[in-house]
Amino acid sequence: MADRPYHHGDLRAALIASAERALAERGPSALSLRELAREAGVSHAAPGRHFKDKQALLDALALTGFDRLTGRLEHALDTAEDTGARTRVLALARTYVGFAIDSAALLDLMYARKHDSRASPQLSSAVERLLDTVVRPIIDGQAGGEIAGDDPGPVAATVSAALHGFASLNAATSPEKVEESLAEVVRVLFEGLAPR
Amino acid sequence: MADRPYHHGDLRAALIASAERALAERGPSALSLRELAREAGVSHAAPGRHFKDKQALLDALALTGFDRLTGRLEHALDTAEDTGARTRVLALARTYVGFAIDSAALLDLMYARKHDSRASPQLSSAVERLLDTVVRPIIDGQAGGEIAGDDPGPVAATVSAALHGFASLNAATSPEKVEESLAEVVRVLFEGLAPR
DNA sequence: ACCTGAACACCGTTCAAGT
DNA sequence: ACCTGAACACCGTTCAAGT
Numbered sequence: 351m352a353d354r355p356y357h358h359g360d361l362r363a364a365l366i367a368s369a370e371r372a373l374a375e376r377g378p379s380a381l382s383l384r385e386l387a388r389e390a391g392v393s394h395a396a397p398g399r400h401f402k403d404k405q406a407l408l409d410a411l412a413l414t415g416f417d418r419l420t421g422r423l424e425h426a427l428d429t430a431e432d433t434g435a436r437t438r439v440l441a442l443a444r445t446y447v448g449f450a451i452d453s454a455a456l457l458d459l460m461y462a463r464k465h466d467s468r469a470s471p472q473l474s475s476a477v478e479r480l481l482d483t484v485v486r487p488i489i490d491g492q493a494g495g496e497i498a499g500d501d502p503g504p505v506a507a508t509v510s511a512a513l514h515g516f517a518s519l520n521a522a523t524s525p526e527k528v529e530e531s532l533a534e535v536v537r538v539l540f541e542g543l544a545p546r
Numbered sequence: 547m548a549d550r551p552y553h554h555g556d557l558r559a560a561l562i563a564s565a566e567r568a569l570a571e572r573g574p575s576a577l578s579l580r581e582l583a584r585e586a587g588v589s590h591a592a593p594g595r596h597f598k599d600k601q602a603l604l605d606a607l608a609l610t611g612f613d614r615l616t617g618r619l620e621h622a623l624d625t626a627e628d629t630g631a632r633t634r635v636l637a638l639a640r641t642y643v644g645f646a647i648d649s650a651a652l653l654d655l656m657y658a659r660k661h662d663s664r665a666s667p668q669l670s671s672a673v674e675r676l677l678d679t680v681v682r683p684i685i686d687g688q689a690g691g692e693i694a695g696d697d698p699g700p701v702a703a704t705v706s707a708a709l710h711g712f713a714s715l716n717a718a719t720s721p722e723k724v725e726e727s728l729a730e731v732v733r734v735l736f737e738g739l740a741p742r
Numbered sequence: 743a744c745c746t747g748a749a750c751a752c753c754g755t756t757c758a759a760g761t
Numbered sequence: 762a763c764c765t766g767a768a769c770a771c772c773g774t775t776c777a778a779g780t
Contacts, residue, residue, distance in 0.1 A: 507731050541694065592765080
């Protein structure tokens, strides 16, 4: 191994990890650069070497959040590969909501950064990858005749809205209650409000 | 009129209004009690008379947001009173999304406070009133046979998730684009993903 | 290259004191 | 009752200087 480059090797990564912990444990308003520096055992000015300002650290944290969430969604879809469209959408929903429950503050941060017009291009492309993942089972479902229509756009807009909204509204609910309620929501999404 | 009670009459209301403006114009991180006090022409310690701390001011602001949003939704429903269930849900959706677009930062604050377990009981009851408003056209629609099922719960969960998620995801989109996309989402909600 | 230490201009909150 | 002014313990950011 090379000599440790002064500090323990990767202050940048240590700050991001530490920020995520602080965010989850004490909320966004308690997230202070100086405290993160203290935890890492460096001076309060050291983070300035790795992040232009506090917002840049938050952007980097949001980015890791999007990447992790997308990775989990892709894995969930792969695992449910040979099942029906409804089962795949439910797998997607479960994974998304699971993330929202155990990383509620991080998800808030991710979307707060997404709303910001000054967001980084890296962040925008991470969001695109996320949306692509949601669209995939819909395209497949339409191709296989399990989902109505041939334009995935409106269906994807509806599913991602329901998914994100449900996750956001239920981030503070207990996992057991959420599970049942989520299955009902997916059922209503497939059956539709109009009587059949 | 009585003598002005020192300052211009209602520092509390002035601070809330000023906070909403600052939130919309410069974002949540730029919201400082000292600056609000400066704008109101009082000392930096004066807000402490009306709000125990900064969080208390944010709670009060979130509360006015929920009240205003609920008021608008009720008005939209009243206006669409004699139309079909789908038109009423669309009216609800338009109003909700309109609020999300022109008060994006406020809506974020409202839900951030809602997630907080230390939220005030007043805030919880304001959220309940909001949900009741969303449920009403669903109950009516089920009673009239325009919406399937007899338990409003799952349908309300789906509609409010889709509504809130769509609003959250499209808070930064132009109103014209949103209008078209929203109508499609309501159509998909009524028709369902499964082929008919 | 990476970090330190001091400095600057801000914060939120508290509390005696004023009117 | 409502507000002020000073004080305290924090911030984020910058910048010369150190290794």
